[in-house]
Amino acid sequence: MKLVEMMRSVMLSVSHNKFRVFLTSLGxxxxxxxxxxxxxxxxxxxxxxxxxxxxxxxxxxxxSKARGGGRRNASTISKDLTKEDALKMPELLTNVKSVGISTRTTSDIAYGSTSESVSIQGVNEAYAEITNLSTLSGAFFGDEDGLARNRVVVLGYNLANLLFEGNIESAVGQKVLLKGTTFTVVGVLDRIGGSGGMSSGGGGMSSSTSADEMAFIPYEVALKYTSGKRAATSTYIAMANDIDSVKPAIDEIKQYIGEITGNSESYNVVDAGSTLSSAQETSRTMSALLIAVAVIVLVVSGIGIMNVLMVAVKERTREIGILKSIGAARKIILLEFLFEALFISLFGGILGVLLSVLAPWVLSFTDIKYSASIDGIVLGLGFSVVTGVFFGYYPAAKASKLKPIEALNYD
Structure with a gap:
């Protein structure tokens, strides 16, 4: 039997059972x-x-402060690392050249009739330098503003765009209200995108908070007007002398923390590269788990394909007997049913790919981000084809092993 005739036979079988094929391919x-x-x-x-x-x-x-304050023993009492302790690191540690400090709270910010609940980050000048915060207009405040308790604020790009209705250039010099206190806008950040290394918890990392939506004020001003000294939780970012000094700096910082707090594990000390790798690994692990769920769905669908082909073999037993009696080889029968399984799985895979075109539109109504990927299409189609061939092989092999006499006499 020629390949064209074999495919024609497959299409004829599929066309006679359109609805059944569609239901089978749903999975x-x-x-x-x-x-x-x-x-x-x-x-x-x-x-x-x-x-x-x-x-x-x-x-x-x-x-950043470790959960539970790190491991302790009976003779160890751990205290907090204070701002003064942290800011002494560049003087006392040979591999640290600067230390940034931050604290975070949430507050309403208002300008005219526009009001928005935002994250307020109290930071020092070194923090802005280490995290590479640059202004589009105006300038970032300095440590002298904190010492003088100047009520000044730097707005994230999106926040300024919202409060001043797109007229960002006019923001500098304007007065806004933070927790009922008047602050003067001294700068607007250049648009960052993502979360720009900002923290939703006071200086660590978080993908949920973007610097574009935040307001920045001097650290001392934050303690006085927004966070409060007792409620404030401070987090620090240290800058090593150079890339080769990162590991020695971490060791020095841990030792220093141990001397100050009595417990070197009371704070997590992690370099940016390790934190990034950890975050990416967590993301990949979650993706692998979700793909595993999708593969289970495909396996269940494969069982459905096997079931449909088993029924098809039963229905076409006499046809198989005729083909064998006129000289059709076992290989031909095997391939015919395998092609049918392949068609069903490939048909479902292609429909799944076409359906994924709607994904960006559907997800636009949620906060979930989506990035189209050729890898995803290839992986999806690959799994669908492998599923069809794997679960279609047994019914196809069973059909190819039927004896002509028994097949012709099948009722």
Whole structure:
């Protein structure tokens, strides 16, 4: 039997059972669509993580309070690392050249009739330098503003755009209200995108908070007007002398923290590169778990394909007997049913790919980011084809092993 005739036979069988084929391929459609979605969301997530950390220099080291204060023994009482302790590091540690400090709270910010709830980040000048915050208009405040308790604020790009209705240039010099206190806008940040290495928890990393939506005020001013001295949780970012000094700087900082607090593990000390790798690994792990779920869907669909082909073999037993009696080889029968399984899985895979075209539109109504990927399409189609061939082989092999006499006598 020629390949063209074999394909014609497959198409004839499929056309006689259109609805059954469609129902069988539904699982393939959903599984393929899910894999493409997961890969797209995973890619967008990794891009967001990279974007989030790209503003941090490779020499930067984050220092944040460990959950539970780190491991302690009965003779150890751990205290907090104070601002004064942290700011002494460049003087006392040979591999640290500067230390940034930050604290965060949430507050309403208002200008005229426009009001918005935003993250307020209290930072010092070194923090802005280490995280590479640059202004589009105006200038970033200095440490002297904090010491003088000047009520000044630097707005993120999107926040300024919202408060001043797109007229960002007019923001500098205007007065805004933070927790009922008047602040003067002294600068507007250049647009960053992602989260720019900012923290939703006081200086560490978070993909949920973007510097574009935040307001920055001097650290001392934040303690007085927004965070409060007792409620404030401070996080620090240290800058090593150079890339080769990062590891020695981490060791020095941990030793220093141990001497100050009595417990070197009371604070997490991690360089930016390690934090980025950890965040990306977490993202990849979640993606792998979701892809595993999609593969399970495809396996269930494959069982459906096997079931449909088993029924097809039963229905076409006499036809198989006729083909064998006129000299059709076992290989021909095997390939015919395998092609049918391949068609069903490929048909479902292609529909799943076409359905994924709607993904950006559907996800535009949510906060989930999606990035189209050829890898996702190839992976989705690949799994669908492998599923069809794997689960179609047994019914095809069974059909090819039928004896002509028994097949012709089948009722």
């Amino acid at each position: 393939i459609i959903i599984g393929t669509f899910t894999i493409i979605m997961v890969v797209g969301i995973s890619k967008a997530s990794e891009e967001a993580v990279t974007q989030q950390y790209k503003r941090l220099s490779v020499e930067s080291i984050t220092i």
